[in-house]
Amino acid sequence: MKNPIYYKTKNIAVNTVIHIFLLTIAVSCVFPLLWMIGSSLKTQSTIFSDVSLIPRQMHWENYYIAWKEGGFGRYFINSIFYTTAVVIGIIVVSSLAAYAFSRFNFRGKNLMFYAFMAAMMIPIPGSFVPLYVLLNKLHLRNTQLGYILCMINVGLSTSIFLFKTFFDKMPRELEDAARIDGCTKFGIWWNVALPLAKPVLAVVVVFNALNVWNEYLLALLIFDSRSLMPLQVALMTFQGEYITRYHLLMAGLTITAIPIIIVYCLMQKYIVKGVTQGAIVG
Amino acid sequence: MKIKLKSTLENYLFVLPAFVIFSIFYIYPFSQVFFLGLYEWDGILPTKTFVGLNNFKDIFFSDPIWWKSMFQAGWITIIALIFQNVLAFLLAWACDREIKLKNWYRLIFFLPPILSEVVVGLVWQWILEGNYGLLNSWMNNLGLAHLTRNWLNDPKTALNCVAIVHCWKGFGWGFLIFLAGLQTIPRELYEAARVDGASSWTAFRKITLPLMVPVAILVAILTILGTMQAFVLIIAMTGGGPAYHTQVPVLRILASMRDSGRFGYACAQGIVFGVILVAVSFIQYRFSKRSQARGA
Numbered sequence: 001m002k003n004p005i006y007y008k009t010k011n012i013a014v015n016t017v018i019h020i021f022l023l024t025i026a027v028s029c030v031f032p033l034l035w036m037i038g039s040s041l042k043t044q045s046t047i048f049s050d051v052s053l054i055p056r057q058m059h060w061e062n063y064y065i066a067w068k069e070g071g072f073g074r075y076f077i078n079s080i081f082y083t084t085a086v087v088i089g090i091i092v093v094s095s096l097a098a099y100a101f102s103r104f105n106f107r108g109k110n111l112m113f114y115a116f117m118a119a120m121m122i123p124i125p126g127s128f129v130p131l132y133v134l135l136n137k138l139h140l141r142n143t144q145l146g147y148i149l150c151m152i153n154v155g156l157s158t159s160i161f162l163f164k165t166f167f168d169k170m171p172r173e174l175e176d177a178a179r180i181d182g183c184t185k186f187g188i189w190w191n192v193a194l195p196l197a198k199p200v201l202a203v204v205v206v207f208n209a210l211n212v213w214n215e216y217l218l219a220l221l222i223f224d225s226r227s228l229m230p231l232q233v234a235l236m237t238f239q240g241e242y243i244t245r246y247h248l249l250m251a252g253l254t255i256t257a258i259p260i261i262i263v264y265c266l267m268q269k270y271i272v273k274g275v276t277q278g279a280i281v282g
Numbered sequence: 283m284k285i286k287l288k289s290t291l292e293n294y295l296f297v298l299p300a301f302v303i304f305s306i307f308y309i310y311p312f313s314q315v316f317f318l319g320l321y322e323w324d325g326i327l328p329t330k331t332f333v334g335l336n337n338f339k340d341i342f343f344s345d346p347i348w349w350k351s352m353f354q355a356g357w358i359t360i361i362a363l364i365f366q367n368v369l370a371f372l373l374a375w376a377c378d379r380e381i382k383l384k385n386w387y388r389l390i391f392f393l394p395p396i397l398s399e400v401v402v403g404l405v406w407q408w409i410l411e412g413n414y415g416l417l418n419s420w421m422n423n424l425g426l427a428h429l430t431r432n433w434l435n436d437p438k439t440a441l442n443c444v445a446i447v448h449c450w451k452g453f454g455w456g457f458l459i460f461l462a463g464l465q466t467i468p469r470e471l472y473e474a475a476r477v478d479g480a481s482s483w484t485a486f487r488k489i490t491l492p493l494m495v496p497v498a499i500l501v502a503i504l505t506i507l508g509t510m511q512a513f514v515l516i517i518a519m520t521g522g523g524p525a526y527h528t529q530v531p532v533l534r535i536l537a538s539m540r541d542s543g544r545f546g547y548a549c550a551q552g553i554v555f556g557v558i559l560v561a562v563s564f565i566q567y568r569f570s571k572r573s574q575a576r577g578a
Contacts, residue, residue: 022373022376026387029394033393033397036401036405047414100296105293112301123560125535126319127314129315129548130314130318130549153307156304232400256398275392
């Protein structure tokens with residue numbers, strides 16, 4: 001029989017190893033981001049010579065230059081606009097459909113629902129080619145509306161799934177009461193069902209917001225005009241034009257990353273929920 | 283009767299917006315891929331030339347770069363499957379206990395996945411930069427100057443660098459899913475095993491691993507589908523170079539369309555790639571069914 005001290009030491013040893021392992025990976029996750037912020041505060045000359053993480057002189061004016069001259073202010077506002085518009089669009093369109101799929105009976109309901117679900121699982125890597133042609137034909141290319149509609153479509157299937165799963169489990173008493181009180185179907189959806197669906201609403205908002213903010217391919221194909229570009233495309237354009245202005249590029253990257261990191265820290269609970277729920281679908 | 287009709291119409295009104303958007307921006311392009319794949323078309327002229335299966339013939343017999351890109355995507359996928367998923371599992375296993383800072387670790391490990399591929403790609407491109415990059419200057423300080431190189435411009439290292447950054451960005455997904463899976467295992471099973479005198483290693487092998495097989499398969503399928511189709515990170519890091527050494531299929535489809543102006547060919551490439559993806563995940567699904575049946 002080994003004595004308790006043996007077990008205690010063993011426990012501490014195991015825990016230490018685990019912590020070192022976890023800490024190493026955690027540092028490797030955060031360090032590139034700190035390096036990005038550190039680099040954004042150096043100048044054109046010090047960025048190539050100074051390898052310290054925290055520069056001796058902080059050049060905060062880089063952010064002003066990136067925002068004004070680099071045009072990142074404009075792109076930032078574009079990104080905010082697209083993200084807001086798409087998220088609102090997705091919430092309305094997908095919760096309407098999901099509510100019908102959950103509560104009503106009508107011909108073709110199952111077929112439609114399965115079509116949405118299939119879209120989530122079948123990869124079609126080439127479909128952006130005809131989409132590009134279609135947008136050209138409809139004169140929606142290089143327009144804000146074209147991009148917003150395309151991005152609403154991208155988030156539709158998953159959001160319908162999340163809403164429908166939630167509505168299916170939601171008790172119907174309140175809706176019945178509202179109906180007896182003479183509320184219309186749309187009234188019930190807007191006044192009763194949506195407010196009750198707040199937990200899933202948060203998941204849908206956070207997920208789609210991240211998705212739109214980070215989207216690159218469709219924005220690349222749709223926008224030619226600089227004045228319409230969102231951040232992701234603008235960053236690549238900036239990098240292509242000013243290859244050596246790393247400090248301004250890093251400032252642009254920080255401007256792009258910070259809002260996402262803040263949203264993530266505030267809404268982490270919903271993101272974790274979304275990932276684990278989304279995984280069950282796949 | 284009239285009321286009933288109105289009610290039915292109302293039902294359709296609920297799904298109408300979703301259905302219209304879905305039909306225009308998903309179903310129509312989807313069906314057009316198969317149609318355009320049979321044509322030679324530059325995307326501008328009003329006339330398309332019907333070429334039958336010629337595009338497919340070209341893909342299979344006279345497009346070595348396409349297959350090179352396919353193998354390169356496969357290589358990144360293999361690295362991701364092994365390296366990224368083993369790491370994700372180990373981290374999840376390490377976090378699935380009463381441990382200090384657990385929530386902090388969870389917060390940090392999912393930080394790379396929420397960032398955009400453009401941001402991640404450009405930051406790492408700066409770290410790996412050949413002349414002034416951080417990695418090379420560290421290696422110089424450590425006396426490893428002879429090993430420094432222009433990581434993303436060297437055909438020998440470019441692809442592996444891209445693969446590693448892809449894993450860095452992606453392991454958080456696997457971590458969260460594994461952690462959720464581990465937390466569904468009832469603690470009583472471990473207690474019972476300990477009472478019966480099993481060591482923690484035995485408990486890990488006999489309880490944790492078998493119960494995690496379905497989760498691992500799910501993560502593997504998601505990894506394959508996600509990694510094979512990843513390309514924005516590559517655009518940001520190498521642009522597909524040097525000399526096609528980091529090209530992947532989606533980049534080729536994009537190039538066929540934008541650079542060569544061969545819209546039909548791009549669609550045909552999309553079909554070939556889509557079929558391969560579906561086949562791979564189907565095979566894996568079947569394989570997992572069989573191994574589960576045998577395990578039970």
